[in-house]
Amino acid sequence: MLVVSAPAQSRCTIPGSTKVYIASFACRRARQAQRCKALSSVDQHPARLQAKLPPLRKPTQLKQTQSRTMATGSPTPATDQFLFLKQVALEAAETGAKIVQEALEKPRNIHFKGVTDLVTDTDRASQEAILEVLRQQVPEHGFLGEEGGVSGNAHSEYLWCIDPIDGTTNFAAGYPSFGVSVAVLHKAEPVAAAVVEFAGGPLAWVTRTYTASKGAGAQCNGKDLQVTATTDVTQSLLVTGFGYEHDEAWSANMELFKELTDVSRGVRRLGAAAIDLCHVALGVSDGFWEYRLKPWDCAAGVLMVQEAGGTVTTMTGGSYTVFHRTTLASTPGLHQRLLETLKPKTEGLIQQGYPLGTWYVPGVYEQYVEQVSNQ
Secondary structure, X not given: OOOOOOOOOOEEEEOOOOOEEEXXXXXXXXXXXXXXXXXXXXXXXXXXXXXXXXOOOOHHHHHHHHHHHHHHOOOXXXXXXXXXXXXXXXXXXXXXHHHHHHHOOOOOOEEEOOOOOEEEHHHHHHHHXXXXXXXXXXXXXXXXXXXXXXXXXXXXXXXXXXXXXXXXXXXXXXXXXXXXXXXXXXXXXXXXXXXXXXXXXXXXXXXXXXXXXXXXXXXXXXXXXXXXXXXXXHHOEEEEOOOOOOOHHHHHHHHHHHHHHHHOOEEEOOOOHHHHHHHHHHOOOOEXXXXXXXXXXXXXXXXXXXXXXXXXXXXXXXXXOOOEOEEEEEOHHHHHHHHHHHHHHHHHHHHOXXXXXXXXXXXXXXXXXXXXXXX
């Protein structure tokens, strides 16, 4: 299992057009050494998966890379900035995952946000631990968490989307499909993300660690991801999800579930959108759709799919942001064929006046969402 220590850190400032805060080389190497020591016990259990962290660079190396890439144009300084943010996302997700891991075999203290919508003390503790990392590393950014709403700099171009436990109902029951999801948006587009997935189940828990940054691909436990090459719906394995409200969208998706089950190899419903999207990126499923996801549900997973070569749009085929209320992510060769089934049903809901535009968009992000939607 994943165990993470978070020692005190210091930051230095990289000059240039983009302000970047990075931990000192000594602190990062100390942290990496502690991770390796903590994970050494995992090596004694071959059945368990462990994340292989990418090597960390000295601050001077990052400066040199920026200078060189400004001259060559590949990769761009922005890409290098996103690589740093991926490391921050990874540290934050692993810190939250440690809280979750410690609670796996303990009784759950469950509260209800709605009739069936759960939250546990572990959700809250995980989110606070994640926010502590982010406030230390990127205090100038904005933060949006499932438990607690918006905080930080409301005027920043960067907004972090945090799901301390995606799939809380599964976690509460010990069902093996949930994870910790952390992503950062830049002008409404995901640019860096990390997801720690808990699988296996009681007495056999394992983890997979997914990471991605814009322009630099997606990885699972350090290995590059690629979506499948499936182009035929009859040869596809699909995934969907259902919200807590049993309304028109829920009923419409039940019908879509049936229709696509009839013509595909099957449709799965696991109950954790971030994990569902990571599975598309991993290549174990071919497509995912769902109504009414929130930004923290999908921001990290959407980037995983995009960086693994997949396609993400709304369920009517429009330009997508994580603030939109319909999500379709799939391998490129399958996308249009799935839209042929999903689009008519979704347009019917819209024509009936059902709200499937955008979710609440905080602060300055309204202009960014509008720009992407008009592309």
